[in-house]
Amino acid sequence: MNSEELRTVVLRVLGQIAPEADPAAIKPDVNLREQLDIDSMDFLNFLIALDKELHIDIPERDYGHLTTLDACVGYLMARRPGQ
Amino acid sequence: MPQLGADMSAGILTRWRKQVGDVVHRGDIIAEVETEKGNIDVEVFSTGTIEKFLVDQGQRVPVGTVLAWIREEGEPPQAATRAAAMPEAARPAAPAPPAAAPTAVPRQAARAVSIERLPISPSARRLARELGVDATTVTGTGHGGAITREDIERAAAEALARPTAAAPGLAAPAEDRSARIRQTIAAAMSRSKREIPHYYLSTTIDMHRALEWLDQENARRPVAERILYGALVLKAVALALREVPELNATWEEGRVVLKKNIHIGVAIALRQGGLVAPALHDTDQLTVGELMTRLRDLVNRTRSGSLRSSELSDPTITVTSLGEQGVESVYGVIYPPQVAMVGVGKIVERPWCVDGQVVPRRVVTATLSADHRVSDGHRGGLFLAALDRRLQEPDQL
Numbered sequence: 001m002n003s004e005e006l007r008t009v010v011l012r013v014l015g016q017i018a019p020e021a022d023p024a025a026i027k028p029d030v031n032l033r034e035q036l037d038i039d040s041m042d043f044l045n046f047l048i049a050l051d052k053e054l055h056i057d058i059p060e061r062d063y064g065h066l067t068t069l070d071a072c073v074g075y076l077m078a079r080r081p082g083q
Numbered sequence: 084m085p086q087l088g089a090d091m092s093a094g095i096l097t098r099w100r101k102q103v104g105d106v107v108h109r110g111d112i113i114a115e116v117e118t119e120k121g122n123i124d125v126e127v128f129s130t131g132t133i134e135k136f137l138v139d140q141g142q143r144v145p146v147g148t149v150l151a152w153i154r155e156e157g158e159p160p161q162a163a164t165r166a167a168a169m170p171e172a173a174r175p176a177a178p179a180p181p182a183a184a185p186t187a188v189p190r191q192a193a194r195a196v197s198i199e200r201l202p203i204s205p206s207a208r209r210l211a212r213e214l215g216v217d218a219t220t221v222t223g224t225g226h227g228g229a230i231t232r233e234d235i236e237r238a239a240a241e242a243l244a245r246p247t248a249a250a251p252g253l254a255a256p257a258e259d260r261s262a263r264i265r266q267t268i269a270a271a272m273s274r275s276k277r278e279i280p281h282y283y284l285s286t287t288i289d290m291h292r293a294l295e296w297l298d299q300e301n302a303r304r305p306v307a308e309r310i311l312y313g314a315l316v317l318k319a320v321a322l323a324l325r326e327v328p329e330l331n332a333t334w335e336e337g338r339v340v341l342k343k344n345i346h347i348g349v350a351i352a353l354r355q356g357g358l359v360a361p362a363l364h365d366t367d368q369l370t371v372g373e374l375m376t377r378l379r380d381l382v383n384r385t386r387s388g389s390l391r392s393s394e395l396s397d398p399t400i401t402v403t404s405l406g407e408q409g410v411e412s413v414y415g416v417i418y419p420p421q422v423a424m425v426g427v428g429k430i431v432e433r434p435w436c437v438d439g440q441v442v443p444r445r446v447v448t449a450t451l452s453a454d455h456r457v458s459d460g461h462r463g464g465l466f467l468a469a470l471d472r473r474l475q476e477p478d479q480l
């Protein structure tokens with residue numbers, strides 16, 4: 001899976017968490033939780049859905065690496081199964 | 084139609100989920116109801132056979148309206164005294180006659196008299212003018228049929244809940260709904276502040292042990308089973324309530340009613356605006372892991388509009404948190420008929436004295452808003468002390 005495909009997955013999952021958000025309007029370098037008004041429960045649901053789609057279990061100590069869309073994609077690219 | 088919140092006066096029966104002749108058991112979902120808080124599944128509180136539906140799909144009816152007749156085993160058909168798919172607390176005191184139209188508990192007919200000659204208190208009369216309510220069309224529930232402020236508030240909420248004809252200058256439907264929600268909340272919160280003599284207490288809790296325990300616990304759990312710190316707080320609140328049970332109660336008809344079960348109402352913000360506080364049933368009986376699973380399910384169902392009626396009618400106390408919005412202290416307005424509300428703020432790092440040394444510690448401010456008719460500051464203080472103590476022993480939660 002390349003970074004564009006990964007980005008698509010992340011945006012799809014974000015769409016499940018914040019269905020009223022326009023994926024095209026999500027700024028890639030702005031804090032996701034502030035942009036989309038996501039709370040800790042939403043963020044946990046986001047991580048659970050990513051794990052389900054990508055089989056990547058993100059440890060709690062790494063949550064701070066997933067602040068923006070670009071940061072999420074970069075982090076997940078480095079941890080794809082097989083990397 | 085069950086009362087699904089202190090501020091609810093009517094609901095729309097959107098869909099029957101059963102048919103006449105079906106056998107239902109206590110706890111079965113019999114209908115879906117639309118309220119200001121979203122679509123709610125209505126549960127049956129008796130076991131028997133559905134004999135008749137009294138309300139059509141799409142019909143809006145006031146709280147307390149008999150929705151259906153359920154014939155319990157051994158009863159003859161068309162029993163006049165059968166209550167319907169309503170929770171015990173919402174049943175009218177008088178049985179409904181078999182041919183009764185689907186209206187609320189029998190009301191007096193509207194009286195063609197001027198407001199000056201109505202049995203209505205001066206403050207209720209003033210409120211009627213403020214809210215634009217025609218008091219001559221309101222049925223009084225006060226002593227001797229007097230019209231009370233609550234009657235006026237209920238009439239105002241019902242009027243807002245009814246669809247209105249289009250008129251110049253009226254807001255678009257979405258804005259109407261938002262305005263109605265706000266006015267409903269306004270009426271409930273105004274009533275709370277007017278009738279409940281609130282007192283407020285706060286304490287700052289060292290969360291070091293609780294958060295360390297949580298870090299270790301979550302490091303060994305897969306992501307789908309991880310625990311948020313809010314679940315720890317809810318469990319600690321539930322156990323603290325066992326020590327100060329008068330905070331787990333309601334105020335009804337001029338007296339306190341202690342509740343045996345602890346059903347914490349969790350304040351959940353809706354993505355489209357608004358707030359709902361459905362119950363986590365038997366919060367004190369759950370392990371932290373179970374509580375987290377139930378909490379996640381409750382939040383997801385609240386935001387997707389799939390709550391059950393008992394989840395809205397059963398909270399015995401409410402916990403609200405604005406920590407994620409950066410708020411350090413929140414002093415809530417108690418939801419009547421509850422008698423207390425717990426507020427939790429943001430976890431912040433502060434200098435803290437430990438064994439004579441000043442060290443940085445993550446701390447949180449917990450507050451209690453409580454009804455002074457039911458408890459006093461001493462008992463409220465004992466509750467906050469118990470909450471603090473519970474959070475210092477997270478492995479015992």
